[in-house]
Amino acid sequence: MSYDLIIKNGLVILDSGEVETDVAVKDGVIVAIGSELGEAEKVIDASGLVVSPGMVDAHVHITDPGGGYRDEWEGYVTGTASCAKGGVTSFMEMPLNQVPATVDGQSLEIKYHAGVGKLKSDVGSFGGVVPFNLSGGIQELHKGGVAAYKCFMATCGDRSIDGDFMNVDDYSLYEGMRQVAKTGKVLAIHAENAAITDKLGEIAYKNGETTLKAYVASRPVFTEVEPIRRAILFAKETGCRIHICHIACPEGVAEVTKARKSGVDVTCETCTHYLYFDTDELDAIGPVVKCSPPIRDKANQNGMWEKLLAGEIDFVTSDHSPCTPDLKDKDNAFEAWGGISGVQNNVDVLFDEGVQKRGMSLRQFADIIAANPAARYDLAQKGRISLGKDADFVLIKPNAPYTLKAEELEYRNKISPYIGRKIGAQVIQTILRGHVIYSKESGVSRDFIGEFIKK
Known part of the structure; x- marks a missing residue:
């Protein structure tokens, strides 16, 4: 043959x-x-x-279309070129920050149309769960072919932009879970306590705090743990399959492990940046490394590696969430956009930090970058090197060490920590x-x- x-x-x-x-x-x-x-x-x-199997990055933000508001953010052409250069053969695209957000059949078709002739890698889509799409939007997204759903328990979206994303309140989360459960698909959740983190951030800002270290302090560990517990409780009540996105603390992972052992269908991810950076170096780097949940201290990072190597974290993602440079170029960290450009440096950094420095097996490496996310989101053809895939x-x-230079990035805006x-x-x-x-x-x-x- x-x-x-x-x-x-x-x-x-x-x-x-x-x-x-x-x-x-x-x-x-x-x-x-x-x-x-x-x-x-x-x-x-x-x-x-x-x-290795090509990476299935299960958490990527592409802002295409920009809707006249975010046209200079990451589009499909540069976003998927960055994937190609970084070893990402397919990814799950978040239902934000594009305008309109992907929350119903019409907005899903707008997104599909925006990607025609612009994709260098394969793309699976998330549909959003928001307070304003509980009367048919979730079902339209299901029929339109989304691989899964996403919601925010943390505050998100710009209310001055028509069609932007919006976080759920408790009722919307509960009702959204009830509806997603009927589709059989997974609801991925950004789990931070909005009321507490918003207020702590407001107090810190009014008190004159400007540093990234102060920003981290305004989003303490318990503000991750509490909503994870709440989401798990709602999942038990509704029968919804859930996934906790970008956990940044081992205490949060422990909640997922406990729930999974009790029979809840729940998985979790962390991000490359939580395994690489720590709080003490953030202010030297600047707002380009700001994200939420925030990057915590070295002891926390060590705990995350322990959880990952022990198999308690299902996969690692980039949470690639780029913006234009002006939104990062702030003297006050509280005013800067929260999101990290990282999709091009998942595979190389994780291989170096996990396999080469910490003795992670190659099989586990392939599982956390490819097999596990593909399995969780039912991407049957992806994630493994085996016959028929x-x-x-x-x-x-x-x-093969190298030093990353800005000009080597395929991103539209060449900024990265x-x-x-x-x-x-x-x-x-x-x-x-x-x-x-x-x-x-x-x-x-x-x-x-x-x-x-x-x-």
Whole structure:
């Protein structure tokens, strides 16, 4: 048999663990794994490289369309190019910060239309759960093919912008869960106590606080833990499958573990930046590293690594949430936009920090970047190197340190807290359904072969 592509001599991460073998691709899917596979139109020699499933980044914000308000934020062209360069072959797109937010059938179609001819990676969509779409919007999103839903328990959205996203109150969360449960899909939740964090932030600001360290103090650990508990209680009551987004403290992870052991269908994620940065370095970096929940102290970070390595955190995401530079360039941290640009540096940073520095197994690495998020959101063709799956790969060169420069970023606005950082591994190639969408030698492909994944 003649194949379209064979990847030879790489250390391939399979379900059974890593093995030096070859992988053959035909018509965009994996059709053979082994040695002496035969001939192919294209052969990639992966000697010295780790061949991992392409990353399924389960938490990415693309602001397309911008609706006249956010037109200069991250669009599909630059966002998916950044994915390609970073080893992300598919991602789950949040229902905000695009305008209009993705909260019903019409806004979902607007988003799909905005992505036509602009995708370099595959995209699964979240639909929003907001107080104003409980009379049919959730059902329209289900019919339109969203892979899952998302809501905010923290304050979000700009009320001066018609069609912007909005956080849920307790009733909206409860009723939204009841409706999502009937679809069988997962509700992903940003869990922070809005009333307390908003008031603590207001008090700190009025008291003249300006630093990121003060911002972190205004969002203490318990303001994550309490809403996680509340969401779990509502999930028990409604039967809704839930996922807790971007947990930043081990105490929050412990609540998920406890609930899961009691039979609740709940999973959780953390983000690369919570495993990499700590509070004491934030003010030296500046508002480019501001996010919510906030980046906590070193002891907290160590606790998060313990939870991750122990298997209590299901996957790691970027929560790529970029904006324009002016919204980050603030002397007062409380006035800066909260969001980190990170989708291009998930794979390399996690490989370096997890596998190379902390001894994470390659199998666990592949699980947390690909297999687990694909499984949670029922992306049946994604996440694993096995027969019949989409031929999505990232080829990683271990022990290959480099220092990230701003000009190397594919983002529309080239700002990132990882600029200037020495990263100890490199993405060498990214392959989507058998097509090379990035190589270190030639850069990001000019082709737009990405597709929306509709469920």
